[in-house]
Amino acid sequence: MADRSSHFSAPDQTGHEYESLSRIGSGAYGTVYKAKDKRTNRVVALKKVCVALTEDGIPMNTLREIGLLKQLNAHEHPNIVRLLDICYGHRTGKELIMYLVFEHVEQDLGSYIERNPRGFNTIQIKNLSREILNGVDFLHSNRIVHRDLKPQNLLVTFDGHIKLADFGLAKTYDFDMKLTSVVVTLWYRAPEVLLGLPYATPVDVWSIGCIIVELYNLTPLFCGTSEGDQLTTIFRELGRPSETDWPKDNISIKWESFRSIDSTGYMHNFSGNICETAKDLIMRMLTFDPIKRISAMEALNHTYFTEEPINT
Amino acid sequence: MPGWYYDKKELKNTPSAQDGIDYQTEMRYRKEGARFIIDTGIKMDLGYSTSATGVVYFHRFYMFHSFKQFPRYVTACCCLFLAGKVEETPKKCKDIIKTARGLLTDQKFNTFGDDPKEEVMTLERILLQTIKFDLQVEHPYAYLLKYAKCLKGDKVKLNKMVQMAWTFVNDSLCTTLALQWEPEIIAVALMYLAGKLSQFDVIDWTGRTAKHLRWWEMFVEDVTMDLLEDICHQVLDLYSQTPSQSNESPPQNQPRLNPPPSSSVARPSNGQNNPVSPDQPPPMHSSIPPPSDVPTYIYGTFTGAPPPVPGFPGFSAPPMSAPPVPPHMAAPPPGPPPNIAAPPPVFPFVNHPPPFAPPGVPPGANYYQPPNPPHRQFYPPP
Ligand SMILES: Nc1ncnc2c1ncn2[C@@H]1O[C@H](COP(=O)(O)OP(=O)(O)OP(=O)(O)O)[C@@H](O)[C@H]1O
Ligand SMILES: [Mg+2]
Numbered sequence: 001m002a003d004r005s006s007h008f009s010a011p012d013q014t015g016h017e018y019e020s021l022s023r024i025g026s027g028a029y030g031t032v033y034k035a036k037d038k039r040t041n042r043v044v045a046l047k048k049v050c051v052a053l054t055e056d057g058i059p060m061n062t063l064r065e066i067g068l069l070k071q072l073n074a075h076e077h078p079n080i081v082r083l084l085d086i087c088y089g090h091r092t093g094k095e096l097i098m099y100l101v102f103e104h105v106e107q108d109l110g111s112y113i114e115r116n117p118r119g120f121n122t123i124q125i126k127n128l129s130r131e132i133l134n135g136v137d138f139l140h141s142n143r144i145v146h147r148d149l150k151p152q153n154l155l156v157t158f159d160g161h162i163k164l165a166d167f168g169l170a171k172t173y174d175f176d177m178k179l180t181s182v183v184v185t186l187w188y189r190a191p192e193v194l195l196g197l198p199y200a201t202p203v204d205v206w207s208i209g210c211i212i213v214e215l216y217n218l219t220p221l222f223c224g225t226s227e228g229d230q231l232t233t234i235f236r237e238l239g240r241p242s243e244t245d246w247p248k249d250n251i252s253i254k255w256e257s258f259r260s261i262d263s264t265g266y267m268h269n270f271s272g273n274i275c276e277t278a279k280d281l282i283m284r285m286l287t288f289d290p291i292k293r294i295s296a297m298e299a300l301n302h303t304y305f306t307e308e309p310i311n312t
Numbered sequence: 313m314p315g316w317y318y319d320k321k322e323l324k325n326t327p328s329a330q331d332g333i334d335y336q337t338e339m340r341y342r343k344e345g346a347r348f349i350i351d352t353g354i355k356m357d358l359g360y361s362t363s364a365t366g367v368v369y370f371h372r373f374y375m376f377h378s379f380k381q382f383p384r385y386v387t388a389c390c391c392l393f394l395a396g397k398v399e400e401t402p403k404k405c406k407d408i409i410k411t412a413r414g415l416l417t418d419q420k421f422n423t424f425g426d427d428p429k430e431e432v433m434t435l436e437r438i439l440l441q442t443i444k445f446d447l448q449v450e451h452p453y454a455y456l457l458k459y460a461k462c463l464k465g466d467k468v469k470l471n472k473m474v475q476m477a478w479t480f481v482n483d484s485l486c487t488t489l490a491l492q493w494e495p496e497i498i499a500v501a502l503m504y505l506a507g508k509l510s511q512f513d514v515i516d517w518t519g520r521t522a523k524h525l526r527w528w529e530m531f532v533e534d535v536t537m538d539l540l541e542d543i544c545h546q547v548l549d550l551y552s553q554t555p556s557q558s559n560e561s562p563p564q565n566q567p568r569l570n571p572p573p574s575s576s577v578a579r580p581s582n583g584q585n586n587p588v589s590p591d592q593p594p595p596m597h598s599s600i601p602p603p604s605d606v607p608t609y610i611y612g613t614f615t616g617a618p619p620p621v622p623g624f625p626g627f628s629a630p631p632m633s634a635p636p637v638p639p640h641m642a643a644p645p646p647g648p649p650p651n652i653a654a655p656p657p658v659f660p661f662v663n664h665p666p667p668f669a670p671p672g673v674p675p676g677a678n679y680y681q682p683p684n685p686p687h688r689q690f691y692p693p694p
Contacts, residue, residue: 056405057436060397067398067447086445088437096437 016085018046018101025108025152034104044084047100058096069100072142079135081105081155081163105155105163109211112156113218122275124160125215130305131162132208137296139167140201149207150188151214186230187220191241192290194231195253202290205299209285216274232261239265241288277304316372316446318491331378338379343486343550345370345384348415349392350485355411358392358401360482364451366395367485369443375491376442382435383423385416390435398447405429452481455499459531464516477506480547487546497535500528501543 018035024045025032033046051062066086073083082103089097107115109128120128132154139146146153146167153166190206192199213221222237224230231253235241240263246255267283281304284294294302328338346367353363369391373382389412396403409428413421425431460474480502484490489498507514517527524530 056397056402057393057433058397058440060400060402063394063397063447064400066445070445071448086441088441091437 016040016087016101018044018087018099020046035101037101043104045102045104047102048089049098049100051096051098053091053094053096066100068142068144072139072144075138077135077138079131079162079164080138081165102165103163105165106158107156108165109151109154109156109162113151113214117218119218120215122273122278125212125278126305127160128156128162128215129208129212130300132164132211133296133300135162135164136204136208137300139164140204140296145199145201146204146207148188149204149211150185151211154211186224186227187222189230190290191231191234191288192247194227194234195247195251197247197250199290201295202293205285205293205296206290208296208299209282212278212282212285216278232258235261235265237265237267238286238288239263239267245289277302277307280304315444316491317493318375318488320492322375323488323491326375327378328374328380331380333379338374339488341379341384342371342374342488345388346486348385348388348412350482351415352389352392352408352411355415356403356408358396358403359399360453361451362395362399362401363392364453364485365399365449366392368449368451368490369395369439371488371491372443373439385412385420386424386428386431386435387439388412389424390432390439393432394436394439394447405432408432450495452484452495452499452502453478455496455531456481456503459499459503459528462518462530463514463527464518465512465514469510469512473503473506473510473512476510477503480505483550484547486550489543489546493543496532497539498543500532500535501540502547504528504540505544505547 017038019038020033020035021043022034023031024034031048033048035044035046036042037044051058053059069083070086072080076082083100084103085101087099087101089099091097132149136146136149144167146164148166149164153164155163155165157163186194188207188210190199190203193203210221222230222233224233235258240258240261241255242263243255267286281294281299281302284302285299287293299305324335326338328341329335333341349366349370350363352358353360353366366388370384370388373387373391389408393403393405393408396408406429409424409432412424413428421428456474456477460470460477463470477499481498484498484502493501506512514527517530519530520527528535
């Protein structure tokens with residue numbers, strides 16, 4: 001429906017009606033529209049979600065995820081994008097279209113970086129980093145792992161504040177879009193994910209580490225072309241992990257297969273005017289072993305954030 | 313959740329009221345719907361929190377719709393169906409309907425129409441939208457257990473008080489209290505009532521400070537005695553109307569093991585205009601036998617008799633096979649996510665919630681806490 005024309009409305013029972021203005025983004029699994037709440041004229045972002053109905057109605061995992069989104073939303077965390085409403089679109093046989101109505105945020109961090117070719121000053125970087133960590137720490141304290149932190153999923157308000165988007169929902173909804181050519185980026189993936197190991201909250205800290213470096217460098221840190229290449233790229237930069245750090249259980253990839261890579265990377269040659277405390281924090285976030293990796297909460301208490309600001 | 317509390321004026325001006333249903337009748341419909349959810353839940357071996365969640369959905373639903381437009385037993389089934397999925401204790405829609413059919417008269421079951429399952433399934437989407445997808449609901453039970461842990465005094469008496477309060481919480485679901493007050497406040501009020509009726513005076517408690525006159529001031533702020541009494545009376549009012557007064561009540565499927573509380577804790581016949589204050593409990597309370605010869609369940613309850621005590625293996629086994637890990641936690645996290653029921657830990661005293669022992673492992677960091685409470689019964693310890 002929405003794909004055929006960009007003008008549609010999703011009337012719901014609470015009396016809101018939305019008129020689509022344009023398509024903002026379509027990721028690998030969903031489409032986000034910019035729309036107007038016809039009653040209040042407020043501009044919103046509609047995320048179209050396609051739910052496969054089962055014999056017993058709306059599946060449990062969908063209910064779980066939406067319940068969670070609503071519950072988190074009630075906390076009104078400053079660094080989490082606000083969910084305003086949920087409404088139904090058409091129901092076609094075994095599918096139910098739902099629209100998650102979010103507050104509309106100016107842009108995502110990806111385009112924010114693109115639009116600032118001259119880069120950010122250290123204060124800006126510190127503030128952005130702190131806000132990202134704040135939002136992620138909030139998710140973690142609610143037992144949620146984002147799993148897909150990247151600049152495109154971090155929204156930046158008109159006045160430069162961070163709001164996390166695109167968490168909590170399974171990436172399996174929009175079946176018809178699954179086979180499109182959109183490539184899911186690997187660049188922010190933690191090594192344990194690439195190695196096919198069980199993972200938890202530390203994967204998000206890894207991603208933030210990559211994003212903070214990107215704020216300094218204005219270009220992604222680890223640009224692998226495949227899962228294997230991504231690991232190789234990471235190890236070249238950071239140095240190959242020691243054999244003792246290499247996971248012992250449930251791992252099919254052998255430590256030996258990276259033998260040719262040096263154990264000291266060239267990551268310490270940070271480009272730009274990055275200070276020592278920032279470097280220290282970043283290296284703690286990019287620690288190979290997820291157990292040893294700094295947590296979001298610990299990161300917020302790192303000297304980088306607590307020290308007196310110095311003018312540079 | 314904010315936004316789900318109403319004042320008394322709003323409760324009298326509901327869509328049903330605007331549809332010509334008088335207040336007493338609406339309260340009766342709500343009570344019957346709630347009881348029916350609880351009875352169906354017990355029949356289907358659903359935990360108390362699933363039933364309680366279903367009841368709260370039910371009350372919220374009728375703040376937006378009229379009983380004339382949506383027949384209450386269909387809505388009740390739908391609420392239990394949805395609550396089952398949300399609380400990770402899913403039941404098939406057709407099984408819920410089958411159970412409902414057994415509990416309802418033919419006349420009442422006729423409201424389900426020609427295709428009862430389709431009726432309930434269609435309602436699911438309306439229900440979800442009406443309750444604004446606020447699916448996670450907190451209940452007083454967990455607070456009751458939490459507060460009880462802090463109270464000092466005779467363990468047997470305290471235990472008895474907690475059982476009684478637990479029963480009151482069950483019964484409070486048949487009132488609109490969940491639409492008026494937070495679960496913390498309801499827990500405090502009904503513990504206060506139970507304390508009065510079981511003659512358990514709380515004199516000391518863990519964490520007491522000089523500025524606390526009452527134990528509950530540690531947990532809730534600005535709760536006046538008037539408020540507590542109002543809450544208590546709303547529950548006690550239930551007992552002053554015996555089910556037989558209303559021929560519309562659902563059939564009594566659970567045999568009552570004991571006389572209904574209307575004969576033990578209800579206010580005397582001086583009626584609604586001159587309610588007995590919880591400060592002066594009805595004289596009947598003094599007939600409560602001392603703990604040593606307490607029968608299994610001395611307070612016949614409005615919601616029916618306690619279910620049969622589950623056998624040891626049955627109850628200690630996980631209630632359901634472990635639900636699939638939600639996709640955003642695609643790997644085994646250090647602990648279960650909050651809305652996934654973990655298998656209840658095996659208690660040495662399996663047949664009831666242990667009010668005084670921390671259930672399972674004490675919470676560690678501020679995430680990965682085990683869900684609370686882990687027991688799944690509707691009834692407190694005997
Ligand atoms: N609230 C919002 N306001 C403005 N733009 C938004 C909002 N939410 C999302 N977007 C934009 O839409 C894009 C896609 O959104 P989102 O990440 O939620 O969908 P997605 O389909 O899951 O994408 P992917 O799986 O590729 O991350 C985002 O990268 C962002 O640019
Ligand atoms: Mg995205």
